[in-house]
Amino acid sequence: MNGLLLLIISVAVLVCGYIFYGRWLCKQWGVGENDKPTPAHTMEDGVDYVPAKAPILMGHHFSSIAGAGPITGPINAAGFGWLACTLWILIGGIFFGGVHDFGALFASVRHGGKSIGEIISTNMSKRAKMLFLVFAYLTLILVVAAFASIVAGTFGATFTESGAVDYAASEANARVAMVSLLFILIAIVFGFLVYRRNAPMSVASVIGIVAIVVIIAIGMNFHPIYLSKSAWMWICGVYIAVASVTPVWILLQPRDYLSSFLLYAMLAVAVVGVVLAHPDMSTMPAVELAPAAGPIFPVLFTTIACGAISGFHSLVSSGTTSKQLDKETDAKPIAYGGMLLECVLAILTLCAVAYAKVYDLSGATNIFGGGLAHMIDDTIPGTYNILFTLLVLTYSAFCLTSLDTATRLARFMFQEFWLDGSKGETPENVTGYKKVLSNMYVSTAITVVLGVVLGLNGYEKIWALFGSANQLLAALGLLAVATWLGNIGKNNKMFLIPMFFMLVVTIASLIINSMNQVKLISAGGADWGPYVQAILGVLLVVLAVILAIEGISTIFKQKQRA
Numbered sequence: 105m106n107g108l109l110l111l112i113i114s115v116a117v118l119v120c121g122y123i124f125y126g127r128w129l130c131k132q133w134g135v136g137e138n139d140k141p142t143p144a145h146t147m148e149d150g151v152d153y154v155p156a157k158a159p160i161l162m163g164h165h166f167s168s169i170a171g172a173g174p175i176t177g178p179i180n181a182a183g184f185g186w187l188a189c190t191l192w193i194l195i196g197g198i199f200f201g202g203v204h205d206f207g208a209l210f211a212s213v214r215h216g217g218k219s220i221g222e223i224i225s226t227n228m229s230k231r232a233k234m235l236f237l238v239f240a241y242l243t244l245i246l247v248v249a250a251f252a253s254i255v256a257g258t259f260g261a262t263f264t265e266s267g268a269v270d271y272a273a274s275e276a277n278a279r280v281a282m283v284s285l286l287f288i289l290i291a292i293v294f295g296f297l298v299y300r301r302n303a304p305m306s307v308a309s310v311i312g313i314v315a316i317v318v319i320i321a322i323g324m325n326f327h328p329i330y331l332s333k334s335a336w337m338w339i340c341g342v343y344i345a346v347a348s349v350t351p352v353w354i355l356l357q358p359r360d361y362l363s364s365f366l367l368y369a370m371l372a373v374a375v376v377g378v379v380l381a382h383p384d385m386s387t388m389p390a391v392e393l394a395p396a397a398g399p400i401f402p403v404l405f406t407t408i409a410c411g412a413i414s415g416f417h418s419l420v421s422s423g424t425t426s427k428q429l430d431k432e433t434d435a436k437p438i439a440y441g442g443m444l445l446e447c448v449l450a451i452l453t454l455c456a457v458a459y460a461k462v463y464d465l466s467g468a469t470n471i472f473g474g475g476l477a478h479m480i481d482d483t484i485p486g487t488y489n490i491l492f493t494l495l496v497l498t499y500s501a502f503c504l505t506s507l508d509t510a511t512r513l514a515r516f517m518f519q520e521f522w523l524d525g526s527k528g529e530t531p532e533n534v535t536g537y538k539k540v541l542s543n544m545y546v547s548t549a550i551t552v553v554l555g556v557v558l559g560l561n562g563y564e565k566i567w568a569l570f571g572s573a574n575q576l577l578a579a580l581g582l583l584a585v586a587t588w589l590g591n592i593g594k595n596n597k598m599f600l601i602p603m604f605f606m607l608v609v610t611i612a613s614l615i616i617n618s619m620n621q622v623k624l625i626s627a628g629g630a631d632w633g634p635y636v637q638a639i640l641g642v643l644l645v646v647l648a649v650i651l652a653i654e655g656i657s658t659i660f661k662q663k664q665r666a
Contacts, residue, residue, distance in 0.1 A: 105186065105390075107383035107455040111375070114194060114451045118444045121198035126440045129203065132595040135210060136433040143217035144428050151351045152512075153217060156428040157305060158438065160357050163364030164509075165425045166442045169205070169417045170367070171247075171506030172254055173410025174446045175499065176468045178453040181407040183395035186385045186454055189411075192404060193454075196412025197447035200602040204578055205417045206440040207585035207599065212422035213429055219422045219516055220584050222525050224651075227587040230526070232654050236580060237521045239647055240419060243573045244514035247416065248555030249563040250570070251507040252340045253333075256559075258469070258500040259284070260333030269330045278330055280497050283323030284504065288343075290315045291359035299353040312362050324493065334560060340507065341556040347508035348515050348548045352428065356508065363501045370498040371445075373491060374452040377459075377479030385454075387461040398616070402609040406571035411450030413606070415577020416510075417443065423513040452476075469496055511551055518547035565633030569640055572613040576648055579606035583655040590662035600659075607652055614641045614648075 130136070144155035156164070181189050208220060215223050221240065225233035259281035261274035294312050297303040331339075347355055393400050397407065410416070421439055429435060453472060460475030473495035481488035519542045523529040531542040540546055586599035618641035621634040 105385040107378050107381070107385055107458060110186070110190065110385060111378050111451055111455065114190065115448060117194050118197065118447055121194075121202070122441055122444050125198055126202070126206070126436050129206060129440070129598065130436055132598070133207075133210060133589065134594065135435060136431070138432075140432075142213055142429045142431060143426065144430060147217060147427075150353075151349075152424075152516075153427045154352050154357070155430045156352075156357050157430060158434045159305070159364075160361040161425060161428050161430070161434065162438050162442065163362070163367075164357060164360035164428070164505075165420065165438050166445060167360045167363045167367060167502065167505035168420045168424065168509040169414070169442060169506075170410065170446055170449065170502050171251060171416075172468070172499070172503050173414060173416075174450040175453050175472050175502070177408040177411045178450045179457055179468050179471050180397070181404055182388055182454065182457045183392060183397050184400050184404045184407075185389040185391040186458065187390040188392070188400060188404060189408060189454055190451065192408055193411050193447050193450045196405075196408070197444055197450075199598075200578075200606070201413035201417065201447075202440045202443040203598055203602060204413055204582055204585075205421050205443045206435060207589075208418035208581050209421035209426055209429070209435050209439040210432070211585045211588050212426035213432060213435065215588075217422075217427040218525065219520060220418050220581055221517065221520055223422070223588055224580075224584045225525060227584065227591050228651075228654050228658055230524075232651055234521065235647055235651060236584075237517050239573075239580075239644070240577060241514055241517040241521070243415075243570070243577060244419070244510050244517065245551065245554050245558060246563060246566070246570055246573070247510045248344070248507065248514065248551065249559035250567060251503045251510065252337055252344070252556060253559040253563060254503045255340055255500055255507060256333045256336035258496060258503075259331070259336045261330040263332070271330070274330055275327070276493060276496065278327035279323045279493055280500050281329055281331075281336070282327040283319055283497055284500060285329075286319035286322065287316070287362070287501070288355070288359060290319060291355060291362055294362060295354050295358035298358065313365055316362060316365060320494070320497070324490070337556055337560055340504075341552050344508045344511040344555075345548055345552045348511040348551070349544050352424070356424070356512070357428070360505055363505055366494075366498045366501050370495060371449065371452070373480070373495065374449075374456070374476050377476045378452065378455050380483040381459060381479035383455045383459040383479065385458050387458045388454075402612040402616070405606075405609045406575050406613045408450065409571055409574055410446060411453075412447070413575070413578050413602070415574045415579070415581055416506075418577065418581030419513050419517075420509060423516050424509055469499060473499065511548070511555070514551040514555075515544060515547045518542075518551060519544065562633070565631065566636050566640070568617060569637055569644075572610055572617060572641070573644060575606055575613070576610040576644060579603055579610055579648070580651055580655075582606065583651065587655055587658045587662075590659055596659075603655075607648060611645055611648055614645050617641050618645075 147153045221237045262270045456475035460471040465474045477491040522538045522542045582603040586596040589596035621638040624634040
């Protein structure tokens with residue numbers, strides 16, 4: 105199979121899905137029909153609730169949901185075959201992930217910008233909300249640990265056995281670190297110009313793009329910072345702590361908007377590479393039912409994750425994006441369109457995997473960045489180094505954006521846990537321990553310390569749980585929106601099959617993983633990782649069953665009333 109033909113077919117399918125299925129979803133749910141102002145306007149507070157123009161919010165949303173997922177997921181799932189991965193990316197993106205992301209954003213907007221937890225509380229029960237918030241918060245801590253480690257890894261220097269910096273081996277990372285630091289500075293300036301000096305968006309965007317080119321040139325030639333990965337972990341911790349409590353117009357909105365240009369540039373580079381190289385997909389099998397990674401069901405559906413459907417997306421949609429949505433009609437291009445654009449990135453990653461096999465590359469960064477850079481360099485010699493640096497920089501920008509978004513989301517979850525929304529409790533009107541624990545600075549500090557400490561002490565030992573936990577979040581997100589739509593008399597049938605499927609996938613995956621961990625423990629010599637995975641796996645199965653019973657019983661009651 106020619107990679108270019110695969111890309112063309114995939115894009116055509118996704119475009120048709122966006123136009124026709126997306127339009128049908130809007131009609132079924134009544135998106136934009138009430139013409140009421142969104143929470144970004146009615147609850148504007150200058151910190152979290154701040155209306156953003158669609159291009160800016162699209163930059164934030166796409167950068168946040170993508171992270172490393174649509175790159176590492178397809179790379180890890182490639183052993184199942186390019187055709188198996190492609191079919192799940194396309195079907196999953198259009199009928200599962202897109203519906204999930206769009207529905208979560210729309211439901212949150214109609215609930216005052218509240219999270220999925222509050223939607224569950226309103227439409228199911230308070231007990232279900234508390235269980236969901238605990239689960240979602242712990243998952244976000246794992247995300248913070250993982251992405252902080254990935255970012256620190258792309259910044260950190262390599263050291264020789266004597267403890268000296270290996271400058272030759274560390275130069276690429278130092279370049280990425282320098283550009284990333286400068287990027288934060290220009291984002292702050294951009295936010296000041298747009299939101300405090302009312303600079304026209306077109307003018308500010310041109311200045312921003314020029315500034316990006318300038319800082320890349322600076323970073324390529326001037327990169328004096330060579331720190332260890334551990335040092336960068338704590339620096340990332342300080343950064344995300346500040347980013348989590350800073351008004352979104354200062355850093356989150358402008359940085360994510362400017363990051364989107366890097367991401368679009370990366371997509372453009374990838375497309376050009378595929379057009380020039382015509383990667384041969386036959387370097388991978390078309391379908392492999394039982395590779396080393398395990399059986400195609402359920403492993404494929406938890407491995408690709410963000411490239412088809414991801415529970416993390418519902419947290420972003422209902423956590424930060426819903427608080428910045430300028431108008432309801434922006435929800436479709438931002439949430440549904442953002443998910444399908446991520447599917448395109450996943451397909452491009454499969455093409456990169458196919459080409460990387462020619463060079464026998466290993467490691468997600470080398471496979472993605474090296475595979476795409478080689479595609480172009482083989483046709484236009486001498487372009488490899490600059491393209492590889494740009495691609496690694498963009499990969500790091502994906503992770504950094506998801507990192508500070510995940511921290512802000514975890515802060516929201518921690519605060520919500522201590523507050524009773526039905527009683528109108530807020531951090532300002534509660535007292536005692538609730539006052540302390542719902543404080544944004546306290547909740548942020550707890551989140552950052554837990555995430556960084558886990559990142560420094562072997563998050564990899566329990567990372568295998570993330571795929572299943574993430575897809576359980578997706579199933580619960582689908583369940584929450586389905587119950588809400590049923591309660592207001594709207595069509596929720598498009599959620600039922602994806603919801604049941606993801607629940608089955610999750611439970612099957614957790615059972616298989618727990619059994620594997622028990623085998624490792626029984627063999628002797630296991631460290632704490634298998635024990636934690638086995639215990640948490642069982643607890644997650646119990647959680648899935650409890651919430652599924654509550655949600656399904658709610659839906660059946662709705663059917664009986666209809």
